[in-house]
Structures are given as structure tokens and as C-alpha cells.
Amino acid sequence: MPVPDLVIAANWKMNILPSEAGDFAERILNGLQVVHGVTKIVCPASLALPTVAERLKGSEVYLGAQNVHHESKGAYTGEVSPSMVREMCEYVILGHSERRQQFGETDEMVAKKITAAIRVGLKPILCIGETLSEREAGDATVVVQRQVRTALREVPSLNDVVVAYEPVWAIGTGVPSSPADAQQMMEFIRGLMQEDFGRSALDLPLLYGGSVDANNVAGFIAQPDINGALVGSAGLDAERFIDLVKNAYAASG
Ligand code: PEP
Numbered sequence: 001m002p003v004p005d006l007v008i009a010a011n012w013k014m015n016i017l018p019s020e021a022g023d024f025a026e027r028i029l030n031g032l033q034v035v036h037g038v039t040k041i042v043c044p045a046s047l048a049l050p051t052v053a054e055r056l057k058g059s060e061v062y063l064g065a066q067n068v069h070h071e072s073k074g075a076y077t078g079e080v081s082p083s084m085v086r087e088m089c090e091y092v093i094l095g096h097s098e099r100r101q102q103f104g105e106t107d108e109m110v111a112k113k114i115t116a117a118i119r120v121g122l123k124p125i126l127c128i129g130e131t132l133s134e135r136e137a138g139d140a141t142v143v144v145q146r147q148v149r150t151a152l153r154e155v156p157s158l159n160d161v162v163v164a165y166e167p168v169w170a171i172g173t174g175v176p177s178s179p180a181d182a183q184q185m186m187e188f189i190r191g192l193m194q195e196d197f198g199r200s201a202l203d204l205p206l207l208y209g210g211s212v213d214a215n216n217v218a219g220f221i222a223q224p225d226i227n228g229a230l231v232g233s234a235g236l237d238a239e240r241f242i243d244l245v246k247n248a249y250a251a252s253g
Contacts, residue, residue, distance in 0.1 A: 006221070006252045007162060007205045007228035008245050009041035009064060009125060010235025011093055012048075021048035022055045024238060029061050031242035036060070038249050039205075039228075041091050041125075042235070046080055053088040064091030064125065067099060070112035072120075082113075082120040092117050093230075095151060096127045097168045107150035114161075115154045123160040125230065126151050127209070128189075132169035140167075141188055148189060149196070158197050162205045164230040165189060170210025172232060179219040179226070182208045186225035214243035218251035 016024055021044050032040055043064035044052050053063050065088075069079035085092055094117060095110035110126070117124045128147035130140040148163060155161065165185055170176050177185075186206045193201035208220045209230035220226045229248065235241045 005039050005205050005227065006037065006248065007039040007041065007207055008231065008248055009043060009091070009093075009162075009164075009207065009228070010231050010241055011043045011066060011096070012045060012235060013066070013098070013232060014045055015236055016044060016048060018045075018048040018051055021045075022051040025052045025055045025061070027238040028241060029056060029059050031238065032061060032245055033059075035245055035249055037252070038245055040245060043091070043093055046085075049085070049088045062091060063089045064093060065089050065122075066093050066096070068092050068094070068113055068117055068122070070109070070116040072116070082116045082122055085117075086120045086122050090123055091125055091162075092122045093125045093127060093164075095147070097129060097131075097166060097171060101168070107147055110147075110151045111153055114151050118155060118160070123162065125162045125164055125207070127164045127166050127230070129166040129168050129171075129210070135167065135169065140185065144185060144189060145192055148192060152193075152196070158193065158200045158204050162207060163189060163193075164207040164209045166209035166230060172211070174211050176211040176216055177208070179223050182220060183223035183225055186223065190225050212244070214240055214247050217244050217248045221248050221251040 041062045041064045065085040068082045068085050069076050094113045099105045114124050130143040134143045205227040207228040207230045208226050212229040212231050213234040
């Protein structure tokens, strides 16, 4: 059976100034130079992308953005286009729950962004996940199914797509899902993707996100359908992030 890559991505969110980001990225790069066999991605704020791109050039640490607009250019004040991001980045996080909840992004909008990102050669990291009230109502799988199927509706293949399951109640709370519960959802997601895309779903990297740190990452990576992690707060400390990546690699066997 094909085994997807191990992927660890750090979402810096609206943290780390452009003036600090280059040195911060370089510390991560230095700490991870010895760790091969993991796709390592850092996702700074848009304004820090040029500096970090310069420092990471030619390295094994990839750069991702945190969002793009779905249009290629035009009168969209404050937005960045997929091709602008593609000049610096390989990846882009799309559909993060903070964008859905605080900026009104719908499944339809996320789908348009995914299609636009892929069109210019960006690899999307699609975020999906249920809220606490949805989980308590027994709707977690319904929500996740709707999110993933809508977002990937126009996508011809799963090549270069990464899916991050991030239960909203676990993000930034210090209370992660249990590895077993996360695995159950990942198996469900992979099953859906197999129905829609066939055997290529076996190669799809499925990341868990939500209060992952260096101490708990191994438990997630040990699950058969979890191929990595999307990390928020634990990615804001270079040493903790380096340890997290090393521990993930060790747990991948
Ligand atoms: C996130 O925001 O994608 C995330 C996983 O955050 P944290 O690790 O802080 O829960």
C-alpha cells in the first residue's frame, strides 16, 4: 500500500514581525537540517513571506501562505492573488477555521480558492473540522464530509493536495483530540476521498491539527491514517518546533 509523506506545517498566524521572521526561519532551518524524510513547511504572515523566502531558498524547508483570494487580479483591496503568492510559496493554507469563523469564509469560497491555488501550481493545505456544538450534536462527520467534498469538488486529482483535519474545539485550547478519535475521523476522510478519487487517496497526506506539541505529536503520527500535523502555537517557538518535527519523524518509524 502506498504510504503518504510525513508533513509538518507551522501556521504562524498573525505573529512574528517581518523584521524577526528571517532569523526565526533560519533557526528552524538550522535545527532541521539533519531531519530528512519530513516535508517541513512554515507559513508566515503575508508581509513576512519575501524575507522568509529569501532565507529558505534552496533549503528543505518549504514556504506556505495562510490565505489567497480566488481571483487572479483586480479591485480586491487588501487581498493577495494566487500568482502573487506563487512567486514565493509552494503551499497555501486554505479554509482555516479562523477564516471561516472570523472572516465568513464559506465552503463555496474555499472551493474557489482551492481551484485558483491549484491553477497556479500552489499546493493547498485544506483545513476542515467541526465545532464543539457540531460534535456534541453528533454532526462531526456530516460537517467534515460537506467541507471536504465541497472544497475538492472541482479538483481533478489529489496530486499535491494536503488535507488537515482540525477540530475547532482543539485549536489553541491546549486540549487536543485523542489520537484514537482523530484516527477515526481520518479513516472516514480517507474513505470519502477513496470513493471520489480512487486509490490515489491512499497517497493523500492527512494532517491532524489542534493543540499538537512536541510531547503529544508521536501519538498522532503513530496512527495509520495520520501523516503529519498542522501546528499553531507550538510553531512559534523555534526550539519547540524543532523538537516537534524530530519527535514526529521518530514516531513515523
Ligand atoms: C491551528 O490554528 O491550525 C492550530 C492547530 O493551532 P494550535 O496548534 O495552536 O491549536
